Amino acid sequence: MxxxxxxxxxxxxxxxxxxxxxxxxxxxxxxxxxxxxxxxxxxxxCEHRKKEESTELKSIEESLLEKLKVLANNLPDDIDELKKHLEVMKMIVELLEKYKKMEEIR
Incomplete structure (x- = not known):
């Protein structure tokens, strides 16, 4: 930009x-x-842009962590719903790991 x-x-x-x-x-x-x-x-x-990107990544990470907490605190009793919940949680964890790697590269 x-x-x-x-x-x-x-x-x-x-x-x-x-x-x-x-x-x-x-x-x-x-x-x-x-x-x-x-x-x-x-x-x-370039330093300004790097700081902005870092701030954006942190904001995304915080949103993903909040969603993960909400899902973890509201696990359903129904086994099929629980499987869906866990699958979403797994995808969030994978995204968080990707963001972590992006931060390490910088």
Missing amino acids: ALSDREIREIITPLLLSGAKMLDKHCPKCGSPLFELNGRVFCPI
């Missing part, structure tokens, strides 16, 4: 005010100017 000029300014302005130095090099991934702060060179736009 492309950021607007305003969003980019909102990311970059605080960096400049905090003493970060805008370099004459650009990010090979997004083309944004690279910055240096405390000896660390980074792309503020």
Whole structure:
């Protein structure tokens, strides 16, 4: 998702005010100017996107965990319904494992 000029300014302005130095090099991934702060060179736009993606993943994980808790706390007595419940719970656990692996890759 492309950021607007305003969003980019909102990311970059605080960096400049905090003493970060805008370099004459650009990010090979997004083309944004690279910055240096405390000896660390980074792309503020890519870091912002990474934080947003991480937040989205955590939100999804929290929703899946909540659904898992609801299902676990409301197990039906009927064996056929219980099998359906357990199958859904298994799918949720598998999704959570995939999200965990995605976080580890980052």
